[in-house]
Amino acid sequence: MEIYGLSLPVTLSPFNSQSAEPKKHNAAGHNAYCRLMSVIYAVLSTFSIGLSDFFASDVTKKARASEVTSTVLLAGVVAMAVAAVFWSANPTTSDLVNGALAGAANGVGILLLFVAYSRGSLRSAAPTAAVVMSGVPALWDVLVLGTSPSTITSVGLMLGLIAIVLSSYERGNSDNGSASLLIASLAGVVLGILLILLSYIGHDAGASPLLIQRTVAFLVAISVARATGPRIFPNERSAFIVSFVAGIFGIAAVVLFVLALRGGSLAVVSVAGSQYAAVAVLLGVAIRGQRMWWWQALGLGGSSLAVALIAIG
16 A cells, blocks of 8 residues: 555555454354353253143143153144244255154153153153253263363253252152153153254254154154054043143244254253253242252252353353
8 A cells, every 4th residue: 555655564554454353252252142042042941841841741640651742742743834834944855864863762752751750750750861861962962073161161061960860859759769760761861862863953954854853753652652552642631732732842842952052062052951850840849839858949059050150151
């Protein structure tokens, strides 16, 4: 650049130079915002799962687990069919295949979880399934994908796993003990695989993969229901309605989880989104008048702290 015949480097002009610092600050701010939104979506997913399990756990005492599962997944199919009209995109073949595989895992996982509820209770099976469900994708994220969470985030992840156990453990609960916990553990493994498969669905895939996911899960459930009993859905109208409502909350949790993955790692979203046992405890205290033990209160506090650490980590 020439000024009054004097040649100067362009970088000396403050009007032409573009410092990298503002860009770095903008990028850091954007990443922090995405991480925060990811945690918010994961927490909302937690509340949705907690509400879904709270409603479904009661119905499994009145109807067969396969009938409840079929109704829960039917609600998801209906909801996603409507959503697909408004949430259109261009999913790849990989997105659709992962959606179908996630559907198979979803159908088997929910069926196992509801069987665990029918043989035991929500407060015994839910924490077991939640710990395993969050641990499987967290290990996948760290060991397979090579994600290295920060120290603060790692502390939050460990605290979150401990909080899941504390918030829902109840002393003197021996209802069908080992059988229920074993089935809940298997459910947690399968549901953990579900979360991994959901993480491989592209951000621009729209609702189609989730519609396929719910449809495949529904087909798995009705096949089991037909093979093991005379009915696909609960015979009582009230049981059907409650199961359907549980299914609406269930599919909402899946959608929120997928949205959370857009801004956060699989490990972070899985642990933050698996604090639903705390939600179940709060609902039991508020609606059913159940007693809250001191370690459950400690677990609730730990759950909140874990989410906060994950958010700022």
